[in-house]
Amino acid sequence: MKNIVIIGAGYGGLTAALRLERLLKKHSFFKVHLIDKNPFHTIKTQLHEAAVRKTEVSIPLYKILKNRNIQFQLGEVENIDVENKTVQINDKLLPFLFLIIAIGSKVNYYNIPGMAEHSxxxxxxxxxxxxxxxxxxxxxxxxxxxxxxxxxxxxxxxxxxxxxxxxxxxxxxxxxxxxxxxxxxxxxxxxxxxxxxxxxxxxxxxxxxxxxxxxxxxxxxxxxxxxxxxxxxxxxxxxxxxxxxxxxxxxxxxxxGIRISDLIKRGGLKTSTVGRLIVDEYLQSESNKHIYAIGDSANAINPVTRKPVPAAAQFALQQGRLAAENIYAEIFGRVKKKYYPKVLGEVVSLGKHLAIGWLALPFLKKITFVGFLGRLLKTAIREKHIFLLRKESRNWITY
Structure with missing residues (x-):
């Protein structure tokens, strides 16, 4: 049995796990493992609503993974052994053929005196x-x-x-x-x-x-x-x-501010100055082609601007799908796809009934939304994320 291990059940990691399971459905020799420290998926783009209005922003992972051939592992990865191709979780070693790092980010207090203790x-x-x-x-x-x-x-x-x-x-x-x-x-x-x-x-x-x-x-x-x-x-x-x-x-x-876990750096992998894994145009680590990174963990470069792609849910979702498809291509000797980020738009919520944003249109055009229409767009984007999870998992997901 060959393991494909995904660390992190956020936007990108969960999408990658579900897509890989679908692609490898007829190939029982491969097993997809998903690791996370929580038994639920958090809709992080709505955390501000949960903090103020107690809005529900989590989905139990068992609802998403129901009837999927994905082995969920509850715990935190303590170490990545690149040479021996294993990850250490809960004092156990899990070997991998391919690894996707999607561990998200942590709070960065920038060493401001008293900030961590009193905020x-x-x-x-x-x-x-x-x-x-x-x-x-x-x-x-x-x-x-x-x-x-x-x-x-x-x-x-x-x-x-x-x-x-x-x-x-x-x-x-x-x-x-x-x-x-x-x-x-x-x-x-x-x-x-x-x-x-x-x-x-x-x-x-x-x-x-x-x-x-x-x-x-x-x-x-x-x-x-x-x-x-x-x-x-x-x-x-x-x-x-x-x-x-x-x-x-x-x-x-x-x-x-946010910072990246030092797990990647401790594994001896090549990272950027802020700790993100340096990846190529296929989202593979430049120092190990059996390791991919997506979302906050990846120093993915936009080939048009030549700048790192910002940490955002829309990019993590795109990267999760691409990493899964490229691993499948790598296994079966097919042509891998290069990463080209698609900017679908940006929406900023300014309260329960107000938002400002824009939506990309064909031919490099965009339409701007302000006020209640912007809020409707924000809600539509959130529901689209849930819809994509339903589509990938083939389960009716509610939260």
Whole structure:
């Protein structure tokens, strides 16, 4: 029995496992193994909703893998032995013929003093649950606080990082705090939301016109936006900024950056400066052709721009399908396909009923959505992801 092992049941890893199982259905000599530390798949693009509204954003893996010839392994990979072609999981060795690394990313605190100890991250379902409980408790306890200064400090929420996650969380939180005001009879001006971004504008990877529109919409929601400022230190109740100002708050949600697990580097594989596996045009490791990487784990290069493809769900899904098809081609001596990322569009959610985005059209054109139409597009993209999982797994998946 020859094993094909996929580490990570995120967007890319799960797609790769399902596609490989379908391709190898008539070849019983091969076995697909999927490894993840959680027994569920998280829809990470919706984590900001779970953190504020307790929205369901996880799907049990047994629902997706039902009746599929995929061996799921619950646990974390501790080591990749490239030379002997094994991975170590739960103190056991699992040999592989091919390996797909799709382990996603972790929080990057950039060694900011006190940040890891005194902030909330938003990278996992567990993180979202912690934030939801904290916000609920803050609203409830602040209602009975008589001291106005203490009450305002308690109700000051700061988001560190104005990228996609930070912006979407800020928009969602602004909607939720209105309920906090109504349910607990708290004055509107007692609640403050501050969004801090180190770059000169929000979501700097998007076009400047979109960044400006996003900032305008957030300000209209009552959010204070601070750009070109860095958080230099964090204590239990204070945030020190690069302009020497200090913000009093016990509520700091950190969305300021991600890092890659050092698992790849420890395996002796060639990585980029940020720890991603350097891959060729087929998504194969440049240092070992039996190892592929996708999603956040891959330093995949866009052949048109010659720049690394950003970490995004749409690219992870595309890479998962391609890696599976190229492994199948490699096994049976067929021609492998080169990776060409397809940018389908970008949508930024700014609350329950508002979003800004664009959708790619033929002939290099695009259509822009603002407001409720943008929100409908965001919902459609999420449902498309669920539809693709249903299509790959042949199971009716609900969440």
């Amino acid at each position: 909330f991250a938003l990278q996992s379902l567990h993180d979202a649950d912690k934030i939801y409980e904290h916000i609920s408790n803050v609203c409830a306890t602040s209602a009975s606080e008589k001291d106005e200064s203490i009450r305002k400090n308690n109700l000051r929420f700061v988001i560190g990082g104005g990228g996609l996650s930070g912006v979407e969380f800020a928009g969602e939180l602004a909607d939720h705090t209105s309920k906090c005001v109504a349910n607990f009879n708290i004055a509107n001006n007692d609640v403050e939301i501050i969004l801090i971004e180190a770059a000169k504008r929000l979501v700097p990877f998007m076009e400047e016109s979109f960044s400006s529109r996003i900032e305008k919409k957030l300000i209209e929601k009552g959010i204070k936006v601070l750009t070109d400022l860095k958080i230099e230190q964090r204590t239990d109740d204070e945030i020190f900024l690069s302009n020497n100002s200090v913000i009093k708050s016990k509520n700091l949600i950190w969305t300021g």
